Amino acid sequence: MIPNRDVALYDTGEVPIEASGWRAVSAPPAGYASLEQDLESDVLIIGAGLAGASLALHLAEAGVEVTLLEARQPGWGASGRNAGHVLPMVKDMRAIESFADGGRAFLELFGEHHRLPFTLARRHGIECDAAEVGYLHAMRSKGAFERFSRQAVAQAERLGQRVELLDGAAMREQTGSRAYPFGVWNAAGGRINPYRFTLGMVAAAHRLGARVYGDSAALTLTPEGRRWRVETARGSVRCERVVLCTNAYSGDLVPVLAGGCYPLTAYALMTQPLPRELREVIMPGRAVLAQEPVDLNPLVVDGQHRLIMASIPSRRRPADAAWHFRHHLRWLHRTWPQSRHIELSLAHYWTGRVALRDQAFPGVYEAAPGLYGLMHFNAWGNIMAPLLGMRLAQGLVEDRLDRMPFPLMPPRAVAYPGKQGLLIRRGLIPAARMAQTLGMI
Numbered sequence: 069m070i071p072n073r074d075v076a077l078y079d080t081g082e083v084p085i086e087a088s089g090w091r092a093v094s095a096p097p098a099g100y101a102s103l104e105q106d107l108e109s110d111v112l113i114i115g116a117g118l119a120g121a122s123l124a125l126h127l128a129e130a131g132v133e134v135t136l137l138e139a140r141q142p143g144w145g146a147s148g149r150n151a152g153h154v155l156p157m158v159k160d161m162r163a164i165e166s167f168a169d170g171g172r173a174f175l176e177l178f179g180e181h182h183r184l185p186f187t188l189a190r191r192h193g194i195e196c197d198a199a200e201v202g203y204l205h206a207m208r209s210k211g212a213f214e215r216f217s218r219q220a221v222a223q224a225e226r227l228g229q230r231v232e233l234l235d236g237a238a239m240r241e242q243t244g245s246r247a248y249p250f251g252v253w254n255a256a257g258g259r260i261n262p263y264r265f266t267l268g269m270v271a272a273a274h275r276l277g278a279r280v281y282g283d284s285a286a287l288t289l290t291p292e293g294r295r296w297r298v299e300t301a302r303g304s305v306r307c308e309r310v311v312l313c314t315n316a317y318s319g320d321l322v323p324v325l326a327g328g329c330y331p332l333t334a335y336a337l338m339t340q341p342l343p344r345e346l347r348e349v350i351m352p353g354r355a356v357l358a359q360e361p362v363d364l365n366p367l368v369v370d371g372q373h374r375l376i377m378a379s380i381p382s383r384r385r386p387a388d389a390a391w392h393f394r395h396h397l398r399w400l401h402r403t404w405p406q407s408r409h410i411e412l413s414l415a416h417y418w419t420g421r422v423a424l425r426d427q428a429f430p431g432v433y434e435a436a437p438g439l440y441g442l443m444h445f446n447a448w449g450n451i452m453a454p455l456l457g458m459r460l461a462q463g464l465v466e467d468r469l470d471r472m473p474f475p476l477m478p479p480r481a482v483a484y485p486g487k488q489g490l491l492i493r494r495g496l497i498p499a500a501r502m503a504q505t506l507g508m509i
Contacts, residue, residue, distance in 0.1 A: 078387035081421030089338030089416035090263035100282035103303035117147035120313030121269035122457025128276035139285035148263035149420030151378035156256035160428035173473030179227040194268025202355035203257025206248035213250035242353035316423035327481030329423035330488035336378040389417030
């Protein structure tokens with residue numbers, strides 16, 4: 069029996085990072101010492117996840133004096149807990165097209181750097197199972213295929229990407245299954261261990277001169293003329309600019325930034341390595357798999373033949389790993405009937421917190437002169453967080469934030485933070501699970 073305290077942590081996505089499969093299969097990190105002195109810095113970054121790590125790395129590469137503070141240790145939040153997808157598509161073109169230039173500059177940026185996680189891993193020698201194996205959107209109905217493929221082809225043309233429309237025979241070759249007769253394959257996507265990737269970027273930034281401190285929660289933030297002072301339990305940082313990169317794990321340091329998203333708890337699980345007889349059966353093409361129009365069973369096969377799947381946890385049993393695994397097993401057995409009589413074991417189950425917004429674009433905020441937020445990423449954070457961190461670093465170095473290819477917006481707290489949890493976790497996901505059980509999707 070899991071204690072009620074721990075059930076609450078699963079429910080809110082705050083279980084210890086050691087529960088994450090990505091952390092469990094990584095070499096134990098050395099850890100960064102806490103801040104125990106008073107410092108001066110050009111830029112202070114609060115939050116050492118994907119966004120904060122990329123921002124620190126690119127600022128350090130430009131020779132900026134940068135300090136990175138993490139309340140626990142790097143990668144503790146969503147960056148060490150997500151499902152490992154590298155999704156090379158823009159989630160919502162309407163949000164991009166609402167930019168002042170119609171999204172032209174951002175689409176050029178994304179088109180040029182949509183392989184950024186793989187590029188950074190190679191450039192800095194980060195061993196994080198970064199594999200450009202492609203991203204496969206699978207569909208059961210011709211109608212869903214026609215709708216999705218039109219959008220995918222048009223977007224790929226704008227981004228300079230290559231997508232292929234797959235028929236039943238090609239899908240069987242890619243997936244090893246007859247369950248999905250239609251598919252759209254994007255060569256640019258793939259998988260990554262987000263925890264190792266985050267730690268690798270932090271380590272690279274540290275080697276380049278960034279000062280990194282763990283176990284150093286920012287407790288107060290005070291303006292001092294045109295500068296800022298941030299205090300921790302045993303030290304402080306005075307700086308010209310502060311950037312919060314805390315995603316959906318923000319405290320009350322800047323309440324309007326913390327309240328600018330709809331936090332939603334998600335889970336992921338990792339199996340033991342596939343038995344040899346299933347390694348060429350389940351996803352022999354090794355592309356990352358997503359289903360359209362409802363992605364109840366996103367699937368990654370990592371470099372050690374482990375399956376990683378994810379979804380939204382039950383409200384009644386968020387800590388029940390076996391219950392959630394059974395849902396995925398039923399789907400696996402239907403999709404790959406050969407797996408029904410071969411034991412497949414669960415190794416790790418964990419939860420985390422994602423940040424949803426009314427528009428499917430992350431928040432790049434200016435809360436006050438010199439005080440910024442880079443946060444509120446969701447399903448495409450493994451690309452978008454490093455990408456926006458890189459571009460924000462350029463804007464800070466050049467002191468031309470007005471020329472960034474995405475809007476720098478004032479933060480605005482949402483009226484009802486629990487809205488998406490209510491709609492998705494209590495409504496959409498249970499209904500979709502029931503429809504899948506009945507064979508409707």
